[in-house]
Structure formats: structure tokens, C-alpha cells
Amino acid sequence: MLSIETCTTGIVGLGLMGGAFAYALRDCKAQSILAYDISGETLASALKQGCIDEGFTTPQPMLCRCDLVFLCLAPSSLIRFMQEHIYSFKSGALLSDIAGIKGSIVAALESILRDDLDFIPGHPMTGSEKGGFAYAKNCSFKGKNYILTPLERNKPENLAFLKGLIRRFGFSRITETNPADHDRKIAFTSQLCHVIAAALIDCQSDTGITRFGGGSFEDLTRIAQLNAPLWAELFIENSAELLMRIEEFEGSLNTIKTLIADENRTALVTMLQAVRDRRAAMDS
Amino acid sequence: MLSIETCTTGIVGLGLMGGAFAYALRDCKAQSILAYDISGETLASALKQGCIDEGFTTPQPMLCRCDLVFLCLAPSSLIRFMQEHIYSFKSGALLSDIAGIKGSIVAALESILRDDLDFIPGHPMTGSEKGGFAYAKNCSFKGKNYILTPLERNKPENLAFLKGLIRRFGFSRITETNPADHDRKIAFTSQLCHVIAAALIDCQSDTGITRFGGGSFEDLTRIAQLNAPLWAELFIENSAELLMRIEEFEGSLNTIKTLIADENRTALVTMLQAVRDRRAAMDS
Numbered sequence: 001m002l003s004i005e006t007c008t009t010g011i012v013g014l015g016l017m018g019g020a021f022a023y024a025l026r027d028c029k030a031q032s033i034l035a036y037d038i039s040g041e042t043l044a045s046a047l048k049q050g051c052i053d054e055g056f057t058t059p060q061p062m063l064c065r066c067d068l069v070f071l072c073l074a075p076s077s078l079i080r081f082m083q084e085h086i087y088s089f090k091s092g093a094l095l096s097d098i099a100g101i102k103g104s105i106v107a108a109l110e111s112i113l114r115d116d117l118d119f120i121p122g123h124p125m126t127g128s129e130k131g132g133f134a135y136a137k138n139c140s141f142k143g144k145n146y147i148l149t150p151l152e153r154n155k156p157e158n159l160a161f162l163k164g165l166i167r168r169f170g171f172s173r174i175t176e177t178n179p180a181d182h183d184r185k186i187a188f189t190s191q192l193c194h195v196i197a198a199a200l201i202d203c204q205s206d207t208g209i210t211r212f213g214g215g216s217f218e219d220l221t222r223i224a225q226l227n228a229p230l231w232a233e234l235f236i237e238n239s240a241e242l243l244m245r246i247e248e249f250e251g252s253l254n255t256i257k258t259l260i261a262d263e264n265r266t267a268l269v270t271m272l273q274a275v276r277d278r279r280a281a282m283d284s
Numbered sequence: 285m286l287s288i289e290t291c292t293t294g295i296v297g298l299g300l301m302g303g304a305f306a307y308a309l310r311d312c313k314a315q316s317i318l319a320y321d322i323s324g325e326t327l328a329s330a331l332k333q334g335c336i337d338e339g340f341t342t343p344q345p346m347l348c349r350c351d352l353v354f355l356c357l358a359p360s361s362l363i364r365f366m367q368e369h370i371y372s373f374k375s376g377a378l379l380s381d382i383a384g385i386k387g388s389i390v391a392a393l394e395s396i397l398r399d400d401l402d403f404i405p406g407h408p409m410t411g412s413e414k415g416g417f418a419y420a421k422n423c424s425f426k427g428k429n430y431i432l433t434p435l436e437r438n439k440p441e442n443l444a445f446l447k448g449l450i451r452r453f454g455f456s457r458i459t460e461t462n463p464a465d466h467d468r469k470i471a472f473t474s475q476l477c478h479v480i481a482a483a484l485i486d487c488q489s490d491t492g493i494t495r496f497g498g499g500s501f502e503d504l505t506r507i508a509q510l511n512a513p514l515w516a517e518l519f520i521e522n523s524a525e526l527l528m529r530i531e532e533f534e535g536s537l538n539t540i541k542t543l544i545a546d547e548n549r550t551a552l553v554t555m556l557q558a559v560r561d562r563r564a565a566m567d568s
């Protein structure tokens with residue numbers, strides 16, 4: 001089995017998440033942390049911070065040395081990167097990604113993958129409304145969820161190693177499922193929530209409205225400070241599931257609207273009480 | 285002008301907010317803090333905590349002694365209370381409330397008020413998904429907003445005193461406006477957000493979904509653990525404004541849905557970027 005203290009680890013893309021992985025690997029006493037990024041400036045900053053040992057602005061010289069690679073790119077960049085650089089990976093390497101959609105990505109990558117590479121698709125459920133390496137240090141893994149959608153061909157010892165490492169990073173719950181289930185659930189917990197936050201800001205032009213805020217509005221719209229190209233990509237790539245979730249939400253919204261318009265206080269109280277109970281039954 | 289160190293203060297209703305006022309008054313070295321509540325148990329608990337000096341299960345013996353009274357009741361209870369007990373207040377007393385809607389409440393109260401009482405309508409923009417006196421100690425005022433909708437007849441020295449006290453409580457921004465403007469804006473920042481959170485929970489029956497949460501869903505739905513009767517009342521009392529805000533939100537949601545369905549990535553990125561910029565221009 002791999003050991004983080006002895007293997008060479010590479011990070012592809014030193015943005016918010018790639019940077020957060022670098023810091024987490026450093027905390028785990030990783031033996032050697034290499035990083036590829038198109039920005040020499042970002043690599044210099046990471047070297048100065050001490051969270052990587054070497055930086056690369058071309059992938060090949062790094063990939064050929066790495067036993068473990070975290071691919072920290074947006075979905076479309078990830079597929080392009082793998083198409084272009086699949087022959088640069090070290091034979092036997094373990095790869096994992098962080099893409100927020102899994103069905104289409106995993107299907108595309110499986111068709112590209114070499115037989116001697118073990119790719120375990122992953123999705124760390126963390127992030128920040130502030131993107132880029134500069135904010136990576138504040139991107140916490142502690143207590144967060146991590147979803148894996150392992151392939152049948154994955155080596156059990158690699159899966160065990162990756163799960164152990166994810167726990168050492170601080171994530172508290174690791175869920176294994178298939179890509180379709182991941183995309184269905186993420187469309188709800190993540191994408192629908194971002195759509196709602198965006199719609200809430202879109203329908204309010206008064207930026208002084210926060211003088212009237214009591215915390216709810218702020219909580220609901222913090223994520224509206226999103227990385228627009230990344231989220232547009234996630235929304236469209238998972239559009240079938242997301243559109244269904246939006247319509248289900250619209251149905252519930254309409255139910256509440258009707259109860260309010262009808263001034264049906266009894267039914268409204270019953271419904272809100274059921275909502276309260278269901279939310280209480282969910283983990284925070 | 286009144287002085288909190290020398291006047292007698294009464295709190296009507298020792299729930300979450302009434303309790304939070306009691307603790308805040310105690311921190312301000314209030315001379316004498318009296319409280320009326322229907323629950324003798326709650327009063328005993330508050331006495332034990334040291335945040336009130338005397339508890340009353342009937343209002344009259346307390347009200348006749350108070351120079352300053354905070355009415356911490358839900359809107360409908362507030363109107364009933366004032367109708368029943370308006371002749372118990374001490375002549376010259378300053379009163380304020382905490383009701384989350386102002387138009388209908390202030391109109392009703394103005395018709396009940398005695399000429400020798402000065403009532404300044406207020407709305408502290410704070411709270412918690414956990415209600416009741418037991419949670420009052422954790423209900424923070426620090427950095428929160430406070431809205432006042434003063435009446436023309438309010439005495440300037442009483443308004444100045446109340447604003448000074450609110451600042452000493454820890455609130456950072458006090459906004460003065462009229463009841464209609466309050467209700468229009470609160471329909472957006474507070475009520476619409478609670479409606480959205482409730483709809484989001486209503487359309488998801490899987491309580492295990494939080495294994496797939498990354499923080500967004502949790503942030504958007506924390507307020508779904510609401511006090512059902514209170515919020516049903518607030519929604520229905522402010523239904524005209526709230527229904528307009530829900531419809532504006534539905535319009536924006538529909539715009540995003542159409543962009544996703546059309547896979548119009550360019551327009552979606554432009555729209556999300558505008559959302560991001562607008563949210564960034566708002567205070568957190």
C-alpha cells in the first residue's frame with residue numbers, strides 16, 4: 001500500500017482546492033509535494049508558504065515522478081488535461097479528482113484512462129466563496145463530507161489508502177456511491193442552493209438592503225459570491241438533474257405561497273412544523 | 285432623560301428575545317429589571333440566572349412600577365395584551381416592542397395607546413432557530429441591526445435614550461424608517477428567506493441528504509427550524525408584501541432555469557458574475 005510519508009504526491013491546479021490539498025498534505029508530513037499550475041506566480045507563492053516542495057509550469061516533468069496525483073481542475077479543464085497528458089503519468093500511479101459532477105466526467109475519463117493507472121473519482125464537499133490559492137489556507141477540511149464514486153477496477157488497497165488519507169486531512173464522513181446518485185444528490189445540496197442564492201440576489205437591486213438583514217439573508221446569499229464560469233459549467237453539465245430539483249423546489253414554494261395567499265393559517269402552521277421536524281432530523 | 289441606571293425596566297414575555305433583553309439590561313447595569321411571563325417556571329429560572337430582579341405572573345403589579353417597558357410578544361399576542369392592560373402602565377412610561385411586522389401592529393397600537401405613554405416601535409434583527417428563555421443567553425446582539433419606526437408624537441429625548449441603550453446592548457446599526465418601508469424590506473430579508481428555507485426542506489424527504497452537504501444546504505436551511513405559529517403569523521400578517529417578493533424571486537429563478545435549460549453558458553456566466561458583484565457590494 002502507498003504511504004504518504006514515502007510517496008511523491010502531485011497536485012494539478014493550485015487554486016483554492018489544490019492549494020488546500022497542498023496545505024493538508026504538508027500537515028500529514030507528506031514526503032514530497034509537487035504542484036503544476038499555469039501561473040508561475042502562484043507556484044512561487046506556494047513555495048514561499050512552504051506547502052509545496054517543487055513547482056512546475058509544464059505537467060510532464062512532474063507527472064512522470066508522482067505515485068499519487070490530485071487533479072484539482074474544473075470539469076471541462078480536467079477532461080482536456082487528461083486527454084493531453086494521459087501518457088505522462090507514472091505507471092501504477094493512483095489518481096483522484098475533485099470535480100463537482102461525476103456522471104459525465106467519470107464516463108469521459110474512463111475512456112481515456114490507461115490500464116496501469118488507478119483513478120478513484122472523488123468530491124470533497126468543501127470550498128469557499130473566495131477562490132484562488134490565496135484563500136486556500138482558510139479552506140477548512142475539518143468535519144466536512146467527502147464523496148467517492150469508486151470504479152469497479154479500483155484496487156482495494158488504493159481505495160483504503162485514499163480513505164485513510166482523507167480522514168487524516170480532517171474530513172469526518174466519507175460516502176461511497178455511484179456517479180448517478182452523486183449527481184442527483186449534489187444537484188440538490190449544492191447546485192440548487194447556489195441557484196437559489198443567485199436568484200435571491202438577482203431579484204434585489206438595492207445593495208443597502210442588508211441594513212434590514214438579521215442573518216437569514218446573509219446566510220442564504222453568502223454563496224452567491226460564486227466563481228461564475230465554474231458554476232455555469234456545473235449547472236449546465238448536470239442540467240437534467242438540476243432542472244428536476246429546481247422544479248421540485250418551485251412546487252414546494254408554490255404550496256407555501258398558496259397557503260399564505262389563502263391565509264390558511266392552520267395548514268401553514270402544520271406544514272412549517274413538519275419542515276421544522278424534518279430539518280431537526282437532518283444533521284447540521 | 286431616562287437613565288437605565290436609575291429607572292425601573294419591565295419585560296413583558298420572557299421568551300428568547302425577552303430573555304435576551306434581560307441579559308443585555310443586566311450587562312448595562314440596569315437598576316431594576318422586572319419581568320412578566322405566564323410561566324412561573326421561566327421566571328424562577330430567570331431569577332436563578334440573575335438576569336431579572338423580580339418575576340410576575342400577572343402584569344398589573346409590574347406595569348404600574350415601570351418607567352421603561354419592552355413588549356416581547358408575538359404580534360397578535362401584543363395587540364391583545366395592550367388592549368387588556370393599557371390602563372395598567374405607569375403614567376409617562378416609555379414603551380417599545382419587538383414585533384417583526386410594523387404596519388398593521390403600529391396602526392392597531394396607536395388606536396389603543398394612552399396620551400401619557402410614549403411608544404416607540406422597534407424590531408431587533410436577531411433571533412435564533414432555537415426559541416424560548418433557555419436559549420436567550422446565546423442570542424447575541426453584537427453587530428446586529430435594529431430598526432425603529434418612530435411615531436411623530438414620540439418625545440425626542442426618549443428616542444435618543446432608546447437609541448443609546450440599543451447601542452449599549454451591542455447592536456451596531458440603527459435604521460429609522462416608516463412601517464410600510466420596514467414591512468416591504470423585511471418581507472425580503474427575513475420572511476422570503478424563511479419561506480425559501482422551508483420550501484427547500486419541504487421538497488426533500490431524505491433526511492440522510494446531509495451526508496452530501498458541503499455547507500451551502502446547511503446555511504440555507506438552518507432557519508427552517510422555525511417557530512411555526514410565529515412565522516405563520518408573520519407571513520400572513522405581511523402577505524401582500526411577501527407574495528410580491530416571492531413572485532419577484534420566482535421570476536429570477538425562472539430566468540436562471542431558462543439559461544440552464546437552453547445551455548446558454550455565456551449569458552449564464554454574465555448573469556452569475558453580475559450576481560457575484562452585487563452580493564460583494566452588499567455588507568455581509
